[in-house]
Amino acid sequence: MTAPPLLDAIKARYSCREFLPDRPVTQPELARVLEAGRLAPSAFGLEPWRFIVVAKARADAVARACFDQPAVTTAATLVAVVALVGELAPDSAYVRARFEAEKPDGDLTSIYAAYRDHYRAETIGAWAAGQCNFAAAQMLLQAAYLGLGSCPVGGFDADALAEALALPPGETPVLVVALGHCAHPAPPRRRKPAG
């Protein structure tokens, strides 16, 4: 197989509203999608995310929390992207571990100073959710690249979804990435014109 140019994958990606039954996402495909998310960039190298492959036993509760949208009820696989909001206080062990990984031989003074300013200035939950979009964008493109359909689902009851996913305190759901083989062709693409 010759790999398609990236812009082809970008153009092939669209929000699939309904997936075909009996067309699973294979384990190697899912592994690639998750790896694409894992390697995404993040501010301060904090990777403030966790990806949860939704277990079959939880899928119905997740779908209900997403108001039973067909993209969710028909998806072959659901990956929840959650923000690790509770880990992001500047004095947390999580932040220290990420900064030490980011600057293994370095002085952490300046990154801590910058991050403390940032933490004070930002609405940290919304900011962490925004960082998760870097990972989600890479996952969606990887799915398109593999010929899979996808839908980033942001419409859900956050409390119900947190419960369905059994999230610990401090983790908040950002997106449910629905994956599968799409049951409908791409709708016409609507975008603002270029610059």
Next chain:
Amino acid sequence: MTAPPLLDAIKARYSCREFLPDRPVTQPELARVLEAGRLAPSAFGLEPWRFIVVAKARADAVARACFDQPAVTTAATLVAVVALVGELAPDSAYVRARFEAEKPDGDLTSIYAAYRDHYRAETIGAWAAGQCNFAAAQMLLQAAYLGLGSCPVGGFDADALAEALALPPGETPVLVVALGHCAHPAPPRRRKPAG
């Protein structure tokens, strides 16, 4: 040229801290990077972003607003990603135009109802900034795909950067994407382990 697999581009992307002098980004390359951003997904189809290719005459002021980070001072081309925060009130002409584009034949009642709830619940500036990360992620991957180096720069004095970019009220800077040919190899990749 055989196109590299997407995961290769994902792995080739790293934050370049200094770019080579006299190695410009070509117009076709820049056009592809901007197109990759333009085609990004966004919640409610709002595309709450604008991309500004920084003019030579403004580059010094932009660099100063970014604390003269070498990634910015040495970049061949700078693209500022700004969030259109001021356009996002549910009764705005901008929102109406995007919803009508999204649902050209449809009833807008349900999307408006969902968006009004969303607008009430969210810190809308931080949310819009987070949406811009979908566009930025696609630009960074497109740059890597073309063999360009890049750095998403989020460390800046927001007021100074807004002034340097002559942003109108209601637009806020999210990231400066520095582009060029990188002067150093990729540093070791540090990421949390999979799963």
